[in-house]
Amino acid sequence: MKFRNLLAATAAVSMAASPAMAQSANADRVAAPAADESQLGGDSGGAGIILAILAAAAIIAGIVIAGGNEDDDAPASP
DSSP states (O other), rough: OHHHHHHHHHHHHHHHHHHHHHHHSSOOOOOOOOOSOTTTTTSOOHHHHHHHHHHHHHHHHHHHHHHEEEEEEEEGGG
16 A cells, blocks of 8 residues: 555656756757748749638538538438
8 A cells, every 4th residue: 555655656756847857958949040941931823812712612512511402301212
């Protein structure tokens, strides 16, 4: 019984000390210089508009499919 309490206490102390141990590592991070700029998100030639139209079409198609026919409740056999 005491061994189980000792294990529980050890686990609690190690979980409480983990964030403090992780913070104690003093690592100064410096951004690496970029040689060329990224072309993403710049002048994309209207790709954003096309994506927005496709997203709207997908949403509308989902609504139409979810609505479906009201005759689907009819039994398959007479």
